[in-house]
Amino acid sequence: MAIDVATVRKVARLARIAEPEERLEALAQELNGIMTWIEQLAEVDTDGVEPLTSVVAAGAPLREDVVTMGGDAAIITANAPKSVGGFFVVPKVVE
């Protein structure tokens, strides 16, 4: 399973976290240590076991499909790093 530098580079890219090249080796070792410890799960017999995704027995509740809040751009953009006239200002997305 060993996590190598290339895997860390790929995972960091997927997670959108810039990791400098010189950190990758140390990170690979660290993650390997943790994943090796996690490997002991293989000992557990889970044949035919349903995955447990929610400990709440009830199903997902439904509500009326109506607007309950919204329409206030000033509140939505109050914490934006950049905003103009009720819009978020973001870096150029389409080249």
Place this chain on the structure above:
Amino acid sequence: MSAPHSTSLTSLTLKGALDGLAARDFTSVELTQAHIEAIEAARPLNAFILETPDKALDMAAASDARRAAGTAGALDGAPLGIKDLFCTEGVRTTACSNILGNFIPQYESTVTANLWRDGAVMLGKLNLDQFAMGSSNETSAFGPVTNPWRGAGSDKALTPGGSSGGSAAAVAADLCLGATATDTGGSIRQPAAFTGTVGIKPTYGRCSRWGVVAFASSLDQAGPIAKTVEDAAILLTAMSGHDPKDSTSLDIPVPDFASFVGKSIKGLRIGVPKEYRVDGMPAEIEKLWADGIAWLKEAGCEIVEVSLPHTKYALPAYYIVAPAEASSNLARYDGMRYGLRADGANLTEVYENTRAEGFGDEVKRRILIGTYVLSAGYYDAYYLKALKVRRRIAEDFDKAWEQCDALLTPTAPSAAFGLGENSNDPIAMYLNDVFTVTTNLAGLPSMSVPAGLDSQGLPLGLQIIGRALDEGTVFSIAGALEKSAGFKTKAAKWW
């Protein structure tokens, strides 16, 4: 009327303070002022990362007016601390991460709104491990909290535990009458054990998660840290309740939890899980556990040895499930809508640099693990496997409930350790949660009660685990243990 002595006001329990307010022995403004002064004097602990004294005094004055008008609520006038994971309208909320920076919520979390509805007063925001990821409060972007407790004859700085280290330290040092906290793998109970305070993680779904900064949504639960079992019950009653804004919030009545404290526990069957007797457990913790068993026997309980065979797999399963959910939850921090935005040559670089700069090392580590276990080719081997093991762990408890009504275990495998002692070894740090993490995976209520001191004079806690929704029995047992243990020691003031 002369103002009561401020130290006597801060040493009150929440119940004692509420009684004093009701009897007009003092006002909420006096009570709040005493706590504001205690907080200022305790800055070396680094428990509060944002003090809100003006807001507190305004809320206290409004409370005094309500009391004069005869409209006081269940917590009216009681000054509390709020873990900085709860969004508070107009008051900076950071999760102790640089990525949230100067985030000012435009809304109030449901749990804190419930407290204000009942009249409580907010003293400020409390330190925690960054995004609640940690067991020593050392991953906070604001630096660690120092435990008010020190070993006998030592001035070594100890951790208050984590992630709710600020909450636990503030309650232990009498800086507030109680505090909100959250628990994803033990973050209420381990800090409570390390600081001689009481903490309960209720059944998953009791407290709304709305407005609480998300870490691992299927595990996160809010709860109180308090000075006594009764105080914890009063706070949890106020914090709980159905909330349509959280789809996992339970739509069931909230009992008056305090009514269970002091009830007889005669005839209850208490399970002692043999798998919790781990290698290398300090003899003092073994002894504390034996004391707890003896106290419950004296109170008329029947002690039953039970087996929870999958206990040792709980932590490894947790370190797949929690990072997987965290990697998904924390994808929202992209530098576009709120929080930090770093520079970059293109959009992807802006994302990558923002997240590299904003997240701390432990948070990054968990996001990377989560991304890895969810990535193509590994999903079944890791994530799905962990969810199946999670079912096995929940089934262990179901089987135990055929033999007993509640379980008694130690809360943590050690007393508070020195700041810096475990910070270079992630797995050693993760092992702090070995006794607590199982109930997050199974969604069960569990509570830590201070029960004794180790040879260094540091507090140790016992944990009570109950059936889903049976917090009442947990509170009754905790009340009996509190009475038998007679734990009255406070940290000697050095700050």
